[in-house]
Amino acid sequence: MSLPKIGNLAPNFSLIDQNGEKVSLKDFRGKKNVIVYFYPKAMTPGCTVQACGLRDSKAKLSRQDTAVLAISPDAPERLKRFEERDKLNFTLLSDPDHKVADKYGSWGPKKFMGKEYDGILRQTFIVGKDGKLKQIFEKVKTKTHHEDMLSYIKENL
Secondary structure, three states: OOOOOOOOEOOOOEEEEOOOOEEEHHHHOOOOEEEEEEOOOOOOHHHHHHHHHHHHOHHHHHHOOEEEEEEEOOOHHHHHHHHHHHOOOOEEEEOOOOHHHHHOOOEEEEEEOOEEEEEEOOEEEEEOOOOEEEEEEOOOOOOOHHHHHHHHHHHHO
């Protein structure tokens, strides 16, 4: 799948969160900027570093009128354990059939330990209050992800 185009409306989606509630991207339109990020698996080392960085940046993101939606193929029950274990303070969404990841071009070929397979590509999308896609980060560094997102939002939104 190809990436959505910057400047267009971000592809809408509705997914179940860690609490079993349905969350739709369009619910944020006119209210908040949204960081939509795809990550491979809850409670794994890189994904935990990335999530905890965003957790610790919650106040700064809130001051920038920005919400975080984290999407993985994990079941809501696993997402709930991730939230509780790491005291996460943002929305974790379950995309078990990777339909939303496909829409965003975030599902594709990967390599790990010499094996090739299809999986989640760690990518981040910034959606403005107008619902339009403002930026795509195809190469994400888990350790600085939160800083990179804050910098972009402060400078551009």
